[in-house]
Every structure is written in structure tokens, then in C-alpha cells.
Amino acid sequence: MLEAVSLGCVRGERRLFSNTGFSVAKGQLLRITGANGSGKTSLLRILCGLLTPSDGKVLWNTRPIGEQREDYHRALTYVGHLNGLKDDMTPHENLAVASTLAGCPAGRSARRDALAGFGLAHCADLPVRHLSQGQRRRVALARLALQNPSGIWILDEPFTALDAEAVANLSRIIAAHAAAGGIVIFTTHMEVTIAAANIVLVNLGQQADRA
């Protein structure tokens, strides 16, 4: 169970948000909404442990994530604005590296299935350089299929650059993950219908105000 306790974030001299608190239990989805510049990405990066909040803390199973970095990272998969792919390498190689780093190395067949699951079977051996923006996004998302089923997914605008069919496919995968007891925290600007039990909403409000 992931819990955020009165989180606050100041970037430069602007206070993006403060006193933000929420908790996400197993099997729940959390969607973070707010206008551009209201600090959605910063909040996601705080939840990952990449960004240290100016006040408040993030707890996972009631313990601060800073103290259990290895366990928390084993359970976490983060797909940010950047795809985290090497252009000179093929999707297969990228996934091989990503899965090893995440602590659960996947065999060639598992990787092929993951890529097929995202409709990338035909271009699995092309360098990422030649893929379109939508295909690259799907390669980045293919990582989700390889990591442990009950983990935490933190997705920053996962639906951008995806075509309608890929959006539906991703929604199905997110719903399945939640049903399997995983946690998904994501942001999106598209109105997406995800067949899941309950989607918790956290609104970071409009434009960030002065500190």
C-alpha cells in the first residue's frame, strides 16, 4: 500500500503544490489530474523517489521509501516522459537491459511475447531509431509486461502518441494489472475509460501559485 503524507514541492522559486496526501491500496488505480505546470510530473517523480519533496514523505507498506530503496525499486516500474530507450539498440536488446536492471531478467521468448502484446512483433529487431514515436512509446511500455504482476506502475502520460487501438490495448492491460492486485498511478489528458473497480482522483488544482 503506497501512502503520500502531506507532500509539498517547490521548483526554483515556485511552489507547485503543498500538503498533498493520499493513499493507494493494492488493486487500486490513482489518476492525477491538474492543468499544465501544476506539478503532476514532479509528484510522480517524488513517488518514484527520483525527486525529494520539500516537505512530507512517501510511505510504502508504512515505511519511507528512502529506507527500502532496493525492495521499493524491485516493485516499481516507472515510465516517464522520456522513453528510456537507446536509439542504436533494437527493442529486444533494450528490453533485455531493462529487465536485468529491474532485477528479473527475461528470456528471449518472454521478451518477444511482451513486444507482441504491444503489437510490436514485426519490428522487434529494428533499431529503435527507425521506429515511429508511437512505436517507441509502446516499446517503453512493453517493460510493464515483464515486471512482477503485483508491482507498482507509475506512468507519466502513457497514452500520448498512441493510436486508438493501442490506447484500448493499454487500458485493458492496466485494468488487468489492477485486477491482479497491482497499483497503477498515472496521469493523462485524454478521457480514457478504464474498466477498473475504482479510480481514485487527486487534483493538483490549476496553475501553480507563488511560494
Add this chain to the structure above:
Amino acid sequence: MTTRDSDTYYSGNASPSAAKHRIHWFHYASPQTFYPLAGRLIPWFAALAVLLGAAGMYVGFLVAPTDAQQGDAYRIIFLHVPAAWMSMFLYVVMAFWAGVGLVFNTRLSAMLATAIAPTGAMFTFLALWTGSLWGKPTWGTWWVWDARLTSELILLFLYFGFMALQAAIDDPRRADRAGAVLALVGVINVPIIYFSVIWWNTLHQGASISMKSAPTMAMTMLLGMLLMALCFWMYSIATILARVRCILLERERHTDWCMTELRGTP
């Protein structure tokens, strides 16, 4: 300072007063209380600096006897040695405050480190300038590849590196923390650099030309140098406190207490 209330989950504001009930000795660590304190201290340190400076110059230039070998050229020592001491002392103090800022995440100590760097760099430059002016009459060359002078030169590069890094980063928080890492790595390397330069100096040139041939310390000479060192120290504290107040105002421009401060006269 009102913050945006979200519809679903939270409300309330996070004003600095909430930090008041924490450990008392953090009391002066909060910029709001430190600013007036520093303002009150600056005149005292400035006055001390002027007094000690006058005394030091008097002893050094009017009382200390002429040296047998070097004549009166040695009087530059009253400026050169204190400046060199201050340059190394300020680097260590800067690294200390940068480290504290990194570990305890206190913005004020990081600002203090940023404020120290220019004064430290200035004293390093002065040590080099006076060192070469002293070298010319005594050893005939403007620049002596003496171990200590060369280490001073490298220390100047370390200061420039620190200031250049902090200037290149816009986000103040990252600038402080990146500068802290560099200062800590630098302070570990200063002794290594110093001893390797000494080894390098004695290896190539032997000890023929080196600062060690300074005149034996008569009592008045030592007193003059100590007075000047204390003068530079007081001066540094006054200047650094003044600069840290400027940095404080620049960074906390949006807080309420800063606005009231900025409405007053400079």
C-alpha cells in the same frame, strides 16, 4: 501564503511558522530569523576588522625591524601569509557548510557556502599577487614554482570551478547540492594536491628556491602577521554575512517577510 485547496483531498497551508516548534537550535537556521541577526552582527565585525587592520599595519610597517637579508621587501609577508591562510581556511569552511547543507538539507548553510566562495577566491588571488611581488626582489622572478605558490594557484582553480558550476545551474537547490559535492571532493583532494606538488617541487628543483627561506620570526613580525590574519578573518565574516543576506533576499523574494524587508530602505 495561501495554497490552492484541492477539491477532493487536502487543505491548509504550510507556512514557515510550522517549523517553530522543532529543535530550538534550528531556530537561527531559518532564513527569516537569521537575516536580522546577521544584519546586527555585520557592523561589529567590520569595526573589528578596521581596528585589527590598523594595528597590524602599524606593527608590521612602523614597528617591525628591517630584515638582515631581505631588507624591507619582506614586509609583504604581513599581507601574503594572512591572505594564504584565509584562502585555505575559507575553502575548508565553505566545504563544511556545503556538506552541512547537503546532509541536513538546510538551505541557509548552502547559501553560506555560496557566499564564502568569492571572498575565498579573492584572498587566493591576493596571496598569489603578493607572493609574486615578494618573489621579484627576493629571487628575481615574478613567478616562483614553489610548492605553496603552485598549490595556491590550484586552489584558485578549485574556487573558480565551484563558482562556475553554481553559476551554470539555474535551479538554486540543485546548484547548492552540486556545489556541495564538488566542494567535498575538492576538500579531500587539497592535501593530496599539496603533498604531490611538494614532491614534484623538491624532485625537480631541489629546495634552493622556496618560501622556507623566509626570515626567522622576530616577535613583532609574528604579532604583525597574527593581527593582520585576525583582521582578514573579521573582514571575511562581515563581507560573507553581507553577501549571504543578499543571496537570501534574492532566493526568498516571494516570502512575506522578504517583501516587508524589501519595502524598507537598503
Add this chain to the structure above:
Amino acid sequence: MIWSGPEEFFAMGGYGLYVWGSVVVVAIALVIEVSLVRQRRRALFVQFSRNGNTHDETQA
């Protein structure tokens, strides 16, 4: 007072150029640094008073 007269004091045993060269540079450096800090502070107040007011409207 070891000097007999002011001119001997300024001659500094023939090394006047070097001694006074370093003293003057040190003095100038200290003065420059103090004035830079003071100027930086004044610029803050001037800059605030010029756009400080517009600042308040957006805040309220």
C-alpha cells in the same frame, strides 16, 4: 618608529614599488569586494521597488 622620515618610509629600503604595489592591490581588492556586495544589495531593492508593486496584484 623605525623610520626617520616619511620619504624613507615610502622608499621602504628601495623596495617601495613591490611593498606598496602589494599593499595598494590588497586595499583595492577589499574595497571592490565591499562595493560589489553593497551594489548587489541596492540593485535588489531598486529591482523590487520597480516591479515589486506589480508583483502584489498577481499574488492577491
Add this chain to the structure above:
Amino acid sequence: MIRAFVCVARRDLALALRRKSDVANTLVFFVIVTSLFPLGVGPERSLLHAMAPGILWVAALLASMLSLARIFEPDFADGTLEQLALGVEPLSVLVIGKIGAHWLLTGLPLTLISPILALQFDLQPLAILALCGGLLAGTAALSLIGAVGAALTLGLRGGGVLAALLVLPLYIPVLIFGAGAVGAVESGLGAQPHLLLLGAFFLTSLASAPWATATAIRIALD
């Protein structure tokens, strides 16, 4: 732990070998800089002979520093550095992997090619041996210390020059004892103390630099 370390190192090596030009550039730079000095100083043999250790070491130092930006900058740009920071293994271990790959691509080739250049300055065989030994440990220490500078200046405009400004003062002890080792052999003193000290520099930077680099990376990703 080792698996992730090897995986990162292997990935960087594979990537670099796909772009052979980067590796070659560093070597060509080293050769060009060493041959510039005689043009500047004049062909007089004994003078060149005396300056040879300094020239070779300064050129090696500059060459390895030029390619510093290549360690983290591309990963920072395409987001793989974030994934490294979120990996299961401690970041400093993965950083050692990346620095190791960088050393294999710059430090090692420099060391292997330096004997040929040393012949240009007609150094004795023993001196060339001391040069290679020194370069082997020295370039490794340079890569480690340089990585700290590269991590500190991630994503900054003018980052390359800035990283150089930060790490050059820290390179000085390695330069002094590296060039000193060759000089010591020439003057018959024997380079043993110098090489031992270079080994010590390498080990201390191996122990401390990765931690500092990991901290700098976390600060950059902040």
C-alpha cells in the same frame, strides 16, 4: 549484483562499438596533440626527449577528458539514466560499470598506442614501460574522477568545458606522478614509488568516486 554490472558495461561497450567513430576520435586526438608539440617546440632531440613524459601525459589527460561527456550525457537525454537510478542494484555499482566501459574505450587504447608515440620522442624501452604502467592505472583514475565532473554538469549548457574546469585541478596529482614516473626512469632513480602511488590514486578514486558520481546523478535527476 554482478549481472546488472556486467549488463550495463556490456550495453555501453556494444553501443560504442556501433559508433566506432567516437572511440577513434579520442585516439586520433591523442596522436595529433602529441605530434603538435614538436612542431611548436622545434625538432631539437634532447629538448623533446626531456619534455616527452609531460607531453604524453598532458595529451592523454586531455584526450580522456574530452570523452567524459559521453559517459552519462546520452543516457541523461534519453531517460535510461533514470531507469539506472531506479534499478534494483545500487547506483554506484552501475556507475562503476559505465566508467569501466568508458575506460575500456578511451583509457586502454591510449595506453596501448602510447609506446608508438613514445618512440617519436626516442624514450628508452624501460621508460616506455614505466609510461604504459603509469597510463594504465592513471587513465583509470582519470576516468573515475572525470565521471564525477561529468555527472555534476549533466544537462547544463556548456557542460563539456565546465566539466573540464571542475576536474582538471583534481587530475594534477595523477599528472605529476605519471610524468614523474617516466622522468624517474630516465634519471635512473626508478619509477617504483611513482607507480605505486598511481595505483593508490586509482584505488582511492575507485572507492570514493562512484559514490560521489551516484550522488551527483541523483542531484541531476532531482
